Amino acid sequence: MSDHRRDVFVLLFVQVTIFxxxxxxxxxxxxxxxxNTIYFMFQDIHVMVFLGFGFLMAxxxxxxxxxxxxxxxxxxxxVQWAILCRGFFHLSNLKIPISVESLVEADIAVxxxxxxxxxxxxxxxxxxxxIMGIIEIAVYQCNFYVGDEILKLYLKIADAGASIFxxxxxxYFGLAASFALSRFKRKNDIESDKSLESSNYTSDLFAMIGTIFLWIYWPSFNSAELSGDDQHRAIINTYLSLAASCATAFAFSAILTPDTKFDMVHVQNSTLAxxxxIGASVxxxxxxxxxxxxxMLAGALSVIGYNYITPWIDRNLHIHDTCGVHNLHGMPGVLAALVSAILAAIATESQYHTGLYDIFPARAPTIPSFNQDVYRHIxxxxxxxxxxxxxxILALIMTxxxxxVTGFLTGISNKTLCFHYSFL
Structure with a gap:
């Protein structure tokens, strides 16, 4: 049986198993x-997942x-597999209840x-x-369940925009998998892969479609699972942070690019940082x-990452990052967690009023005081x-x-199961 036909049967087997x-x-x-009031948010996230991410890499x-x-x-x-993996943690009479909220959470997981x-x-x-996606979704749901649900009984952290999870x-899952896969490739094979990763005028235009769709709909991604004042702040904070990162990325791109021209990689990616x-503190x-x-800080950090950090990682650690994910998602995600820790450290009841214990439920008193307006039901x-x-910070380290660890093991197992490389 040819490799192509074997792959088709494996993919069909996965879909039938899910069915x-x-x-x-x-x-x-x-x-x-x-x-269905959340369906509009679901539509926005759906556009990001199926259109934004795909065209961004074009x-x-x-x-x-x-x-x-x-x-x-x-x-x-x-998306189907994510619904199942999340549902296994919420079985009701051995059944998984599915709702529009389930679809939103599945898109976010994907x-x-x-x-x-x-x-x-x-x-x-x-x-x-x-294969990587099936393993990663399962691990993601376990980490999310431990970090955001089980440890709501223990860690009780804030990560509304999912920057950490x-x-x-x-x-870092992808970077670890890339590191594992590179262990099996010869140096000339890696150099050959890199030579195929250039862009041209048309492909850069297509990538800008993904960038703009992601930029426009990101406030929905960060606020879909919130409500009331939290959602109101999340939309405003995300929009302002995106606008500032966009302007700063353009400026730093001109500063760090010869002849003061903008680098399209920065324009397509760092503008979204x-x-x-803002996600963890949104x-x-x-x-x-x-x-x-x-x-502004995220936009500058992302451009600096593309110019200096990614080449260093590639050269010294032999971790090849095709689309510069570390600069758009990795470092800004770590930054988000650190900022959320700083804001948690200075959060007071006078700032948030009753909302403090919605964002940080562990901050509520062990025994509600006489002020029932503040501590009611909490x-x-x-x-x-x-x-x-x-x-x-502990949640960041855990994630x-x-x-x-799981990304590296997935990369090794993936290479062991699939011995060939082929592209569309």
């Missing part, structure tokens, strides 16, 4: 009445079909795989990406000027602001370690 699992486990969630003139086609197929099949795909594009086949996780950097009282400052751990900041 069987849906038939046995998944049912409509009858308790979710009138939840700058590679030799891998244009791969970036858009692989993204389309990978997202379509992994974003982590598409981020990792940006590291590996051009280095793997579609089958290898599917999606962007940071996806980036503010959306990642519903906090960072203030509009703080959101702008963070966007009983926490009596955690101090500095303790909360420490837990934010990075899990991503690197």
């Amino acid at each position: 069987i699992l849906f038939g046995y486990f998944v049912r409509y969630d009858e308790s979710q009445k009138g939840e 700058f590679l003139k030799k891998y244009g079909y791969s970036s858009i086609g692989f993204n389309f197929f990978l997202a379509a099949i992994l 974003a982590s795989v598409l981020i990792s795909m940006g590291v590996l594009l051009g280095q793997t086949t579609l089958l290898q990406l599917i 999606v962007h940071t996780f996806g980036a 503010g959306g990642v950097a 519903n906090m009282m960072i203030q509009p000027y703080g959101a702008i400052f963070l966007g 009983q926490g751990d009596g955690r101090t602001a500095m303790q909360q900041a420490g837990y934010q 990075v370690v899990v991503a690197i």
Whole structure:
């Protein structure tokens, strides 16, 4: 049997297996009445996942079909798998209740795989990406469940825009997988791969489509699972941070690029860094000027990363990052976690009023005081602001370690299972 035909049968087997699992486990969630109000947010995130990420990677003139086609197929099949993986942690009478909220969370989960795909594009086949995606979604859901659900009983951290659990996780998972795969490739093979990664005028125009769609809809990504004042702040903070990172990325690109011309890689990617950097603190009282400052910092950091850090990592650590994911998702994701820790350390009840315990539930008193307007229905751990900041950092460390270890093991197992490279 030819390699191509074998791959087709494997992919079809995956889809049929998902169909069987849906038939046995998944049912409509009858308790979710009138939840279609979040459908508009779902549409925005859907555009980001299926159009934004795919076209963003279309700058590679030799891998244009791969970036858009692989993204389309990978997202379509992994959305189904993500619903199942999340649902297994929320079984009700051995059934998985599905709602529009489930679709939103599945799209967000798939974003982590598409981020990792940006590291590996051009280095793997579609089958290898599917295998990686199946493993990564399972690990992502476990890490998310431990970090955001089980540890709501313990860590109780704030990451409303998923900068830690999606962007940071996806980036370092992909980088670790790339490092593992490079162990099996000869130096001349790696150099040959790099020679195919140039862009041209047309491919850069297509990539700008992805950039603009991601830029426009990012506020929905960061605020979809919030409500009330939290959602209001999240939309404003994300928009301002994106605007500032866009302007700063253009400026730093001109400064660091010879002849003061803009580099299209910076324009396509670093302009989005503010959306990642604001994610973990997006519903906090960072203030509009703080959101702008963070966007400026992220835009500058991303451009510097493309110019200096990525070449150093490639040269010294032999980690090839095709689309510069470390600069758009990795470093800004770490920055987001650090900023969230700082804001947690200075958060006070006078700033947030009752909202403090919605964002940081562990900060609520162990025994509600006489002020029922402030502490109603909330009983926490009596955690101090500095303790909360420490837990934010702990969640970052946990996520990075899990991503690197499982990404490396996935890269090794992927190479062991698939012995060939082929591209669309």
